[in-house]
Amino acid sequence: MHHLLLLLLPLLTSASRFPLHEPTVVMTPPDNNHTWADFDRFLHAQRGAEVPGMSELKKYFVRFGYLPTFNATNDDTIDDIYDARLAYAVSIYQTKLGLPVTGTLDSVTISSIKSPRCGLPDSAVGPGPARRFAFFDGQPRWARPAPATLTYAFSPDGVVRYLSMNDVRAVFRRAFDRWAAAIPVRFIETRDYVSADVKIGFFSGDHGDGKPFDGVLGVLAHAFSPDSGRLHLDMAETWAVDFGNEKSLVAVDLESVATHEIGHVLGLAHSSVKEAIMYPSLSPRAKKVDLRLDDVEGVQALYGSNPNFRFSSIESDTSPSGPSPSSGILDRRMGTGEVHDS
Numbered sequence: 001m002h003h004l005l006l007l008l009l010p011l012l013t014s015a016s017r018f019p020l021h022e023p024t025v026v027m028t029p030p031d032n033n034h035t036w037a038d039f040d041r042f043l044h045a046q047r048g049a050e051v052p053g054m055s056e057l058k059k060y061f062v063r064f065g066y067l068p069t070f071n072a073t074n075d076d077t078i079d080d081i082y083d084a085r086l087a088y089a090v091s092i093y094q095t096k097l098g099l100p101v102t103g104t105l106d107s108v109t110i111s112s113i114k115s116p117r118c119g120l121p122d123s124a125v126g127p128g129p130a131r132r133f134a135f136f137d138g139q140p141r142w143a144r145p146a147p148a149t150l151t152y153a154f155s156p157d158g159v160v161r162y163l164s165m166n167d168v169r170a171v172f173r174r175a176f177d178r179w180a181a182a183i184p185v186r187f188i189e190t191r192d193y194v195s196a197d198v199k200i201g202f203f204s205g206d207h208g209d210g211k212p213f214d215g216v217l218g219v220l221a222h223a224f225s226p227d228s229g230r231l232h233l234d235m236a237e238t239w240a241v242d243f244g245n246e247k248s249l250v251a252v253d254l255e256s257v258a259t260h261e262i263g264h265v266l267g268l269a270h271s272s273v274k275e276a277i278m279y280p281s282l283s284p285r286a287k288k289v290d291l292r293l294d295d296v297e298g299v300q301a302l303y304g305s306n307p308n309f310r311f312s313s314i315e316s317d318t319s320p321s322g323p324s325p326s327s328g329i330l331d332r333r334m335g336t337g338e339v340h341d342s
Contacts (some may be wrong), residue, residue, distance in 0.1 A: 034250070035218025036060065036114045042105050045082050054080040060113065061089045064280075065121030096122050097280070098272045115281035116252065118260060119211055119222035122270045122280055133278060133298030134269035136225040141267045141302045142197070143227075146184040148303075150229075152176065153193040158201025158232075160239055167241045168254070172200065175258040178289070179266060181313075182296045183303040197227070198265055202235040217250060220282065221257050223264035231261050243285060256288045263295065267302050271295070290315065 038053065039060075045051050055078040061067040062078075066089040082105075091103045099108055123134040142148060152172070159165065169189065176187035190196050206212040211222055213234040223231040233239070239254045240246035256277075263278045271278040276294040293316050296309075 034116075034216045035214045037217075039110055039114050042082075043107060043110050045105050047082050047084070047087050049082050050080050051082060052080055054082060054086075057113070058086055061086070061093065063121065064093075065123070066093050093122075096270075096272055098274050112281065115283060116217040116220050117281040118257075118264075118270070119213075119219035120264060120270065120280070132273055133271045133276070133294050133301075135267060135298075135302070136269050139267065139302070140226040142185070146304060148185045149188060150185060150197040151188050151190040151192075151195075152198035152200060152229075153190050153196035155193055155199065155201030158203050158235070160202050160235060163239060163241060163254075171241055171255045172258050175255055175262055175289070178259060178291055179262055179299060180306070182291060182306055182309050183266075183299055184306050185266075185303055196229070198229040198231060198262075200231045200233075202233045202239075204235040207232065217252075217284065220252055221261050223261040225264065226267050229265060231258075231265055233257065233261075240285075243287070250284045252282070252284060253287045253289075256282055256286065259289050259291075263299065266299055268295070268298050271298070292316070 039057060041053060042051055042057055045054070058067060058078050062069060067085065087103055090105060090109065091101055093099075093113075094101045094103070094109060097112055099112060100106075102109070142150060144150075154165070154168065154172075159168075173189070179185070180187055187198075193199060204213060205215075209224075209230065209232065211232075213219055213232075213236060215234075215236045217237070219234060220237055221231070221233040233254075238246065238248040238251045240248075240251040241254055243251065243253070259277050260282070268278050270280045271294050273279060273292065273294040276292045277288065277290075278295055278298065282288060291314060293311070293314050296311070296314050
């Protein structure tokens with residue numbers, strides 16, 4: 001027996017160092033109950049048809065500026081009929097977001113509608129040539145002599161505990177630096193949240209600004225036009241600063257969303273260019289942090305150029321469907337205000 005144990009001992013030791021089964025990496029499954037996941041039911045819906053839940057799609061288009069706002073407060077007027085007004089809104093939506101303009105709820109359009117996105121309404125335009133970057137109504141900006149300085153601070157209460165504050169601060173510092181490289185505006189972090197120009201925080205549900213968050217995915221964040229400076233992120237999201245460490249399939253890249261929302265803080269509305277930072281949607285586990293030509297042209301139209309900026313440092317972007325009109329401004333009142341295209 002003693003000799004048998006001596007023979008088995010190397011095998012037992014080896015087995016402990018090299019287990020028969022690799023450790024299981026647990027990935028969080030997608031949350032199929034997120035805000036707009038069941039919009040698949042509207043795929044290829046026919047005009048004039050009554051589809052249960054179509055009223056929720058109409059509310060979506062109200063929320064993001066494609067249907068009149070008066071419906072938003074009167075559920076009795078929002079039915080489940082795929083009517084002419086909704087069909088027109090679909091065409092406007094496709095035009096604005098650079099999608100094939102079919103006027104139908106095809107798979108490309110439904111996929112876009114379901115995508116997590118910024119909570120601000122889009123600058124809706126009628127069917128026709130797509131626009132590019134856009135401004136809020138009145139073209140508001142931070143009216144300070146150049147070079148301007150804006151301070152920013154993080155809410156002492158609106159934080160997510162699973163991210164280190166140092167990581168969050170580094171993410172926002174990089175995001176602010178990208179915009180500062182293009183325009184004569186400097187951003188400085190301050191600990192004084194009350195007096196900061198830009199106030200950043202993570203919040204849940206109804207958080208007092210009239211724009212409640214809706215839980216996992218759906219609306220990811222929102223920010224307000226100058227010179228409000230409020231920048232809010234939905235605490236219900238799984239925010240990631242490193243996808244190598246965060247394995248959730250519904251994780252959202254914090255730096256991508258931060259860069260987008262800072263664009264709103266500076267006065268940019270949503271762009272029609274899919275590659276642009278200011279395009280309204282972002283897929284889970286996607287990273288999109290570099291300014292594109294469309295973003296730079298938009299923000300420089302508001303603030304001018306940083307004297308050290310070179311366009312050669314910016315990657316070009318693909319133009320949206322159709323040529324840009326050579327002149328004219330197309331305006332449409334949004335659900336929560338008004339924005340207009342460049």
